[in-house]
Amino acid sequence: MPAIRLSGFSGTLTPFLYPSLCASSRAARARLRGPWSLHCRCNSTSSSPAFGAPSVAGETHFNRFDPAPDDYSQTPFADRCILTVEAGSGGHGCVSFLREKYIEEGPANGGDGGSGGNVYIQALNGETSLHKLARRRLLKAGRGKNGQGKTKGGERGRDVLITVPVGTIVREIQRHDPIAEAEEAERQAEWRRRQRREEEEEAGVYTQEKWLVFPGVTSTELNRMKFPALPKPRRQQLAAVQPESPIWLDLDKHMEAPMLLAAGAMGGLGNPHFVAPNMPRPKMATRGDEGMRMSLQLELKILADLGLVGKPNAGKSTLLRALSNSRARVGSWAFTTLQPNVGTVVLDNHKGRPAVSKRGRDGQLKDNFTVADVPGLIEDAHLDKGLGLGFLRHVERAAVLAFVIDLSAGNAVEALKLLWREVSEYEALRGKELNEETERRTVTYRPPGTRIQTTGEFGELDQPDFNTPPEFLPFLTHTPISSKPWFVVATKADLPDTQTNYEALQKYVHDLQTGAQPHPSSRKNAWKRNIHAVPVSAIRAEGVEVIPQLVMDLLE
Numbered sequence: 001m002p003a004i005r006l007s008g009f010s011g012t013l014t015p016f017l018y019p020s021l022c023a024s025s026r027a028a029r030a031r032l033r034g035p036w037s038l039h040c041r042c043n044s045t046s047s048s049p050a051f052g053a054p055s056v057a058g059e060t061h062f063n064r065f066d067p068a069p070d071d072y073s074q075t076p077f078a079d080r081c082i083l084t085v086e087a088g089s090g091g092h093g094c095v096s097f098l099r100e101k102y103i104e105e106g107p108a109n110g111g112d113g114g115s116g117g118n119v120y121i122q123a124l125n126g127e128t129s130l131h132k133l134a135r136r137r138l139l140k141a142g143r144g145k146n147g148q149g150k151t152k153g154g155e156r157g158r159d160v161l162i163t164v165p166v167g168t169i170v171r172e173i174q175r176h177d178p179i180a181e182a183e184e185a186e187r188q189a190e191w192r193r194r195q196r197r198e199e200e201e202e203a204g205v206y207t208q209e210k211w212l213v214f215p216g217v218t219s220t221e222l223n224r225m226k227f228p229a230l231p232k233p234r235r236q237q238l239a240a241v242q243p244e245s246p247i248w249l250d251l252d253k254h255m256e257a258p259m260l261l262a263a264g265a266m267g268g269l270g271n272p273h274f275v276a277p278n279m280p281r282p283k284m285a286t287r288g289d290e291g292m293r294m295s296l297q298l299e300l301k302i303l304a305d306l307g308l309v310g311k312p313n314a315g316k317s318t319l320l321r322a323l324s325n326s327r328a329r330v331g332s333w334a335f336t337t338l339q340p341n342v343g344t345v346v347l348d349n350h351k352g353r354p355a356v357s358k359r360g361r362d363g364q365l366k367d368n369f370t371v372a373d374v375p376g377l378i379e380d381a382h383l384d385k386g387l388g389l390g391f392l393r394h395v396e397r398a399a400v401l402a403f404v405i406d407l408s409a410g411n412a413v414e415a416l417k418l419l420w421r422e423v424s425e426y427e428a429l430r431g432k433e434l435n436e437e438t439e440r441r442t443v444t445y446r447p448p449g450t451r452i453q454t455t456g457e458f459g460e461l462d463q464p465d466f467n468t469p470p471e472f473l474p475f476l477t478h479t480p481i482s483s484k485p486w487f488v489v490a491t492k493a494d495l496p497d498t499q500t501n502y503e504a505l506q507k508y509v510h511d512l513q514t515g516a517q518p519h520p521s522s523r524k525n526a527w528k529r530n531i532h533a534v535p536v537s538a539i540r541a542e543g544v545e546v547i548p549q550l551v552m553d554l555l556e
C-alpha cells in the first residue's frame with residue numbers, strides 16, 4: 001500500500017480548490033492519484049463552468065452533477081419484507097385394482113402420491129432488492145400429483161426458488177409444521193401405549209383427513225370396514241438438510257447452488273401398502289401430507305464497499321453521481337434520498353482493461369468497488385428519528401465509511417462529531433442486541449446426538465448425550481463501526497468562505513491521528529490511522545478523483 005502522509009496529502013489535493021493551502025509538489029499529487037482514474041469522469045470537469053465563476057443569473061445550467069430535480073432514475077427497491085413460504089403438499093395415494101380379462105378380482109395396484117415441491121433460497125450477486133418478494137407475500141411450492149392405477153406414482157410438485165441479494169438476513173417468525181405435530185402426537189400415543197403395556201398395534205379408525213376410500217364404498221360398508229394403524233409420519237430424506245428451526249441465515253456471500261429452506265411433504269400411500277392376510281384387497285389409501293408453512297422476515301443490509309454517511313442535503317447523492325454512473329436523485333432540500341442507492345465505481349487505466357491489482361475483503365482481485373448512498377442522518381437518528389435506524393443498518397455493513405460534510409453548512413468539526421455520536425450510539429444499541437441474540441441461541445441450542453425420549457406426562461426432558469463432544473455455536477460477530485477505516489469528504493468546497501472551515505476540519509483530523517484529540521466515537525479500538533479530509537466539489541466533479549485510490553487502499 002503506498003504510504004500517504006497527511007501533510008503531503010492535504011497539499012496535493014487542494015491546489016485547484018484552495019490554492020493558498022497548496023504547498024507540496026505535483027509529483028506527490030501524481031503518486032497519490034495512482035494509476036487509476038475514473039472511468040467516465042475525466043472530461044466532465046472540463047464541461048463544467050470555470051472554477052469560481054459565478055453562474056449567469058437567470059440561466060439554468062444543468063449537468064450530470066447538478067441535475068434538474070426530476071432528472072433521476074429510481075429502481076424499485078425494498079430492503080425488508082415478510083414472506084410466507086409453503087412447501088408443497090403431497091399427492092394422495094390411489095385405491096385401484098388390477099382389471100384384466102379372466103382375472104375377476106385383481107390385486108391392489110394403486111400408486112403412491114407424489115411428494116410436494118421444495119422451497120429453496122439462493123443469494124445472487126445480480127440481485128439488488130427485495131421488492132419483488134415484498135410484492136409476492138406468499139410463495140407456494142407445487143402440490144404433488146395423486147397416484148394412479150397400474151402402480152403409477154404421482155408426479156413431484158414444482159419447486160420454488162427464492163432469489164435474494166447478497167447481504168440478506170433471513171429470520172423465521174413462525175412456522176406450522178404438520179409433520180412435527182403428527183410426530184408429537186405419535187410420541188404421546190406411544191407413551192400412552194407403553195403405560196398400558198399394550199404391545200400389539202392398535203387398530204386404526206377412519207378419519208376423513210387421513211384416509212381415502214374406494215369411491216364405491218357405501219356408508220354402512222365404511223362403518224364395518226377395518227382400518228390398519230395409520231403409518232408413522234414420514235418426511236422426505238431431503239428434509240435432513242433443512243436448516244434447524246428457528247431459521248436464522250445471514251446470506252453474505254454469493255451462493256453457487258440454492259439452499260433448501262423447506263422440503264415438500266410426502267405423498268400418500270397407495271392401497272398395495274395395506275395388503276394383509278386378513279385384507280387381501282384393501283379399499284383404502286392415505287391422503288398426502290400437508291406442506292410446512294413458514295413466515296420469514298427478510299432484511300437486506302447492503303454490502304457496499306464504501307458507505308456515505310452525512311446529514312441531509314450534505315451532497316451525498318451528488319458525490320455518488322460524481323463517482324459513478326449513478327442517477328441518484330439530487331435536490332436542494334433535506335431527505336431527497338429516501339431509499340439507499342448503490343453505485344459502482346469502475347477503476348480503469350484507459351488501456352481498455354481494468355487495472356486489477358487490489359484484493360478485496362474476500363481475497364478476490366477487485367477492479368471496482370460499490371458505494372452506498374443512504375438517506376441523511378439527523379440528531380437522534382439512533383432513536384429512529386428522521387429515517388434513523390432504517391439507514392444506519394446499511395452503514396453497519398460497509399467496509400469503509402466516508403463522512404460527507406457540507407463545508408458551507410456551519411462548523412464542519414461539530415458536524416463530524418454529531419455524525420460520529422449517532423453512529424456510535426447505534427453501535428452500542430447493536431452490541432446489546434447482539435449479546436441478547438447470542439444468549440438466546442446459547443439457551444436453545446441442542447448439540448447433535450441429543451435425543452428426545454418420552455416418559456412422564458409431558459415426555460422426558462432433553463437428555464444431552466455427554467458421550468459426544470459438544471459442538472460450540474459459532475459466535476455472532478460483526479466489526480464494530482468505529483473500528484472500520486474511515487475518512488472525511490468535505491464537500492461544496494467551491495462555495496465561498498469555506499476555506500477556514502476546511503482548515504479547522506483538517507487540523508481536527510490531524511489531531512485525531514496524532515492522538516491530540518480523542519476519537520469522536522470515544523471507543524477504545526476506534527480507527528485512527530490514515531484519516532484524511534478530502535476537499536471536493538462534487539457538483540463540478542473536482543477533487544473526487546483521489547477518492548477511488550483512497551478507498552482501494554483502505555479496503556486492502
Ligand SMILES: Nc1nc2c(ncn2[C@@H]2O[C@H](COP(=O)(O)OP(=O)(O)OP(=O)(O)O)[C@@H](O)[C@H]2O)c(=O)[nH]1
Pocket residue numbers: 065066310311312313314315316317318319329330331332333334335336337338374375376377491492493494495536537538539540
Ligand atoms: N455548490 C455545491 N453544491 C452542491 C455540491 N454537492 C451538492 N450540492 C448541492 O447540494 C444540494 C443537496 O445535494 P444532494 O446530493 O441531494 O444531498 P444529499 O446529501 O444526497 O441529500 P439527502 O438525500 O436529502 O440526504 C443540491 O442542491 C446539490 O446541487 C457541491 O459540491 N457544491
Ligand SMILES: [Mg+2]
Pocket residue numbers: 316317318329330336337373
Ligand atoms: Mg441524497
